[in-house]
Amino acid sequence: xxxxxxxxxxxERFPGIGPRQAKRFVYHLLASNSGDRTRLADxxxxxxxSVKQCAECRRFWSGTNDLCNYCSDTGRSDAQLMLxxxxxxLLAMERTGSYRGRYFVLxxxxxxxxxxxxxxxxxxxxxxRRSNTGLEEIILALSATSEGEHTSEHIRxxxxxxxxxxxxFELGRGLATGSELEYAxxxxxxxxxxxxxxx
Amino acid sequence: xxxxxxxxxxxERFPGIGPRQAKRFVYHLLASNSGDRTRLADxxxxxxxSVKQCAECRRFWSGTNDLCNYCSDTGRSDAQLMLxxxxxxLLAMERTGSYRGRYFVLxxxxxxxxxxxxxxxxxxxxxxRRSNTGLEEIILALSATSEGEHTSEHIRxxxxxxxxxxxxFELGRGLATGSELEYAxxxxxxxxxxxxxxx
Amino acid sequence: xxxxxxxxxxxERFPGIGPRQAKRFVYHLLASNSGDRTRLADxxxxxxxSVKQCAECRRFWSGTNDLCNYCSDTGRSDAQLMLxxxxxxLLAMERTGSYRGRYFVLxxxxxxxxxxxxxxxxxxxxxxRRSNTGLEEIILALSATSEGEHTSEHIRxxxxxxxxxxxxFELGRGLATGSELEYAxxxxxxxxxxxxxxx
Amino acid sequence: xxxxxxxxxxxERFPGIGPRQAKRFVYHLLASNSGDRTRLADxxxxxxxSVKQCAECRRFWSGTNDLCNYCSDTGRSDAQLMLxxxxxxLLAMERTGSYRGRYFVLxxxxxxxxxxxxxxxxxxxxxxRRSNTGLEEIILALSATSEGEHTSEHIRxxxxxxxxxxxxFELGRGLATGSELEYAxxxxxxxxxxxxxxx
Numbered sequence: 001x002x003x004x005x006x007x008x009x010x011x012e013r014f015p016g017i018g019p020r021q022a023k024r025f026v027y028h029l030l031a032s033n034s035g036d037r038t039r040l041a042d043x044x045x046x047x048x049x050s051v052k053q054c055a056e057c058r059r060f061w062s063g064t065n066d067l068c069n070y071c072s073d074t075g076r077s078d079a080q081l082m083l084x085x086x087x088x089x090l091l092a093m094e095r096t097g098s099y100r101g102r103y104f105v106l107x108x109x110x111x112x113x114x115x116x117x118x119x120x121x122x123x124x125x126x127x128x129r130r131s132n133t134g135l136e137e138i139i140l141a142l143s144a145t146s147e148g149e150h151t152s153e154h155i156r157x158x159x160x161x162x163x164x165x166x167x168x169f170e171l172g173r174g175l176a177t178g179s180e181l182e183y184a185x186x187x188x189x190x191x192x193x194x195x196x197x198x199x
Numbered sequence: 200x201x202x203x204x205x206x207x208x209x210x211e212r213f214p215g216i217g218p219r220q221a222k223r224f225v226y227h228l229l230a231s232n233s234g235d236r237t238r239l240a241d242x243x244x245x246x247x248x249s250v251k252q253c254a255e256c257r258r259f260w261s262g263t264n265d266l267c268n269y270c271s272d273t274g275r276s277d278a279q280l281m282l283x284x285x286x287x288x289l290l291a292m293e294r295t296g297s298y299r300g301r302y303f304v305l306x307x308x309x310x311x312x313x314x315x316x317x318x319x320x321x322x323x324x325x326x327x328r329r330s331n332t333g334l335e336e337i338i339l340a341l342s343a344t345s346e347g348e349h350t351s352e353h354i355r356x357x358x359x360x361x362x363x364x365x366x367x368f369e370l371g372r373g374l375a376t377g378s379e380l381e382y383a384x385x386x387x388x389x390x391x392x393x394x395x396x397x398x
Numbered sequence: 399x400x401x402x403x404x405x406x407x408x409x410e411r412f413p414g415i416g417p418r419q420a421k422r423f424v425y426h427l428l429a430s431n432s433g434d435r436t437r438l439a440d441x442x443x444x445x446x447x448s449v450k451q452c453a454e455c456r457r458f459w460s461g462t463n464d465l466c467n468y469c470s471d472t473g474r475s476d477a478q479l480m481l482x483x484x485x486x487x488l489l490a491m492e493r494t495g496s497y498r499g500r501y502f503v504l505x506x507x508x509x510x511x512x513x514x515x516x517x518x519x520x521x522x523x524x525x526x527r528r529s530n531t532g533l534e535e536i537i538l539a540l541s542a543t544s545e546g547e548h549t550s551e552h553i554r555x556x557x558x559x560x561x562x563x564x565x566x567f568e569l570g571r572g573l574a575t576g577s578e579l580e581y582a583x584x585x586x587x588x589x590x591x592x593x594x595x596x597x
Numbered sequence: 598x599x600x601x602x603x604x605x606x607x608x609e610r611f612p613g614i615g616p617r618q619a620k621r622f623v624y625h626l627l628a629s630n631s632g633d634r635t636r637l638a639d640x641x642x643x644x645x646x647s648v649k650q651c652a653e654c655r656r657f658w659s660g661t662n663d664l665c666n667y668c669s670d671t672g673r674s675d676a677q678l679m680l681x682x683x684x685x686x687l688l689a690m691e692r693t694g695s696y697r698g699r700y701f702v703l704x705x706x707x708x709x710x711x712x713x714x715x716x717x718x719x720x721x722x723x724x725x726r727r728s729n730t731g732l733e734e735i736i737l738a739l740s741a742t743s744e745g746e747h748t749s750e751h752i753r754x755x756x757x758x759x760x761x762x763x764x765x766f767e768l769g770r771g772l773a774t775g776s777e778l779e780y781a782x783x784x785x786x787x788x789x790x791x792x793x794x795x796x
Contacts, residue, residue: 050600171395172392195371203449229485572771597749
């Protein structure tokens with residue numbers, strides 16, 4: 001196999017990238033100057049060493065401590081633990097400024113066909129360890145998709161024996177910004193009514 | 200102006216129909232048999248007579264009474280009044296099976312540029328009349344769009360003097376079915392957290 | 399069935415209209431004033447009488463003569479006859495200003511599953527009648543879709559016995575305005591090369 | 598700036614990649630094993646050395662000779678030279694199997710706002726060198742977009758002094774596969790008629 005194809009094949013494994021765009025990436029790199037290519041290669045090969053995984057929430061971050069800034073922030077509450085699928089979801093939630101508890105990054109979802117994997121062992125270990133030190137509420141902040149629901153279901157069974165007095169929550173359903181009633185599905189509309197808010 | 204253009208112009212006033220599709224409608228009718236055209240014309244000219252507007256909720260329906268089936272249903276609660284933009288929104292909410300109160304159809308929204316109209320007078324009259332007979336909760340079930348919010352705002356000021364002990368609600372925001380955290384906007388995500396639900 | 403549903407059902411037969419939009423049309427009409435509804439009904443019921451089908455090209459038009467303006471225009475050539483699927487296609491070709499021959503409107507396409515109908519008898523009659531009076535070139539101006547090609551194929555067999563010295567043409571394939579080479583399919587790109595034009 | 602952001606920034610320069618997807622690429626790499634990352638980095642840093650640019654057509658390819666397989670193929674004609682924007686366009690044209698001449702890859706387009714660059718010097722040099730050895734026809738195979746047309750225009754002036762007996766061509770316009778007459782723009786439809794093909 002030729003080098004162009006080999007590199008294109010590697011880019012095809014990137015999320016959301018098909019064969020055509022993968023090829024376009026290769027030609028983009030070929031047309032770049034060799035300094036830019038070397039720099040990109042260096043960043044890629046060193047990213048593993050320069051970015052650590054936080055020992056508590058398992059997210060990737062660039063600090064030098066064992067715990068990331070959110071996990072070591074004493075201003076945040078240990079009473080709440082939010083489980084998210086991916087690092088990006090954690091960052092999206094942080095951007096809202098509404099949540100001041102702790103996080104755990106699952107690292108993916110479980111598909112209905114039995115594929116996918118999440119950090120089960122680390123999750124259980126984290127919850128066990130924290131259950132005696134103030135953890136009151138676990139928020140399953142997964143996507144409102146069938147895979148997200150399937151994964152939530154699995155996590156609920158997993159945590160059942162550890163629950164004790166902890167409460168489990170899911171994110172609220174309702175109208176997303178920009179949506180019109182007429183096009184909303186039953187479940188969303190029903191939740192929007194149930195979650196109605198005094199004004 | 201020729202008859203084809205005149206009819207096309209009339210179809211252009213239909214919601215969501217541009218000049219090209221309007222013309223296609225005309226040619227569709229020309230290619231139909233004359234019996235079908237006559238029947239359609241009859242339905243259109245008689246729809247006003249055969250469909251009445253409910254005296255309470257202002258929705259269009261085909262019954263013979265002054266009040267529609269929802270307004271005359273004694274099994275529904277008079278304590279809740281849901282305000283919706285259009286007839287279709289009322290039907291969408293009914294399909295969820297979650298709401299058992301009364302309705303009022305506003306007949307549209309107010310645009311930010313000051314266009315659009317809603318049934319203000321009838322709304323005020325309805326709320327005044329009902330405020331002494333058990334109405335406790337008004338739900339502003341408008342779209343989660345800037346126009347919907349603008350209209351809600353207007354209605355809140357309108358109803359302010361009549362509020363008394365009545366409570367005003369808006370539909371809950373949150374994740375709509377199928378949405379992923381990473382793509383949710385701040386407001387939606389923040390509401391999804393606030394409206395989290397024990398499981 | 400109630401009148402709203404009956405009218406919605408009629409609108410669902412309009413090209414490109416689904417159940418939801420059909421219902422929206424009905425509510426649009428209910429919210430219109432009764433004068434507008436009456437006027438629309440009149441236009442629909444009278445369109446058949448006020449619009450004739452041209453005796454030559456079979457297109458619908460609003461004149462009082464047997465022949466439409468294009469068929470009676472002595473400035474246009476009788477040597478060329480363009481076959482189009484629908485009235486709108488004829489108008490689209492006229493907008494280009496490039497064609498000065500005659501037309502025949504087929505009235506549809508034949509689908510691959512054997513559905514659909516075209517004005518076969520009238521087409522054969524037209525071509526037979528014209529073959530002795532200067533018709534030299536027939537242009538099959540059908541869509542570049544599988545249905546369009548299937549219909550062209552059928553018309554070619556139909557006209558085979560009548561061809562004599564007449565030449566049959568199809569519209570040229572090539573790059574459409576706005577298209578990029580990389581995304582063009584093989585057939586389009588190949589035709590674009592074959593149809594290259596000196597500049 | 599942190600390493601995650603730095604790498605994300607580098608991916609943002611990839612064609613068609615925005616900040617969000619760039620970040621997703623970084624997390625994808627962080628979640629990959631370190632062997633895969635090393636391998637990708639190696640491919641990227643060595644692609645410049647393992648892929649050469651053909652001395653004639655300027656395309657990137659993986660061979661060891663100065664000339665690529667198309668430029669050294671004695672079965673192809675020297676009489677035709679096709680100018681394309683990018684390597685991918687050349688490959689798309691090859692897939693059609695219709696063209697058996699030579700190529701030149703311009704390396705981009707000129708935008709209307711004066712941005713972009715093409716290999717002008719190399720093009721002129723190539724055409725000058727070839728004008729005495731059988732080059733008869735230059736095909737400007739650029740996109741049917743305003744940028745493609747603007748670039749073609751520029752190349753025509755550039756080559757004007759060198760033309761001699763050479764003929765310049767552009768790709769033919771017409772209906773692309775799948776398109777319907779009614780939706781075709783004027784220029785496309787007009788070209789489709791002009792390029793009509795006997796059948």
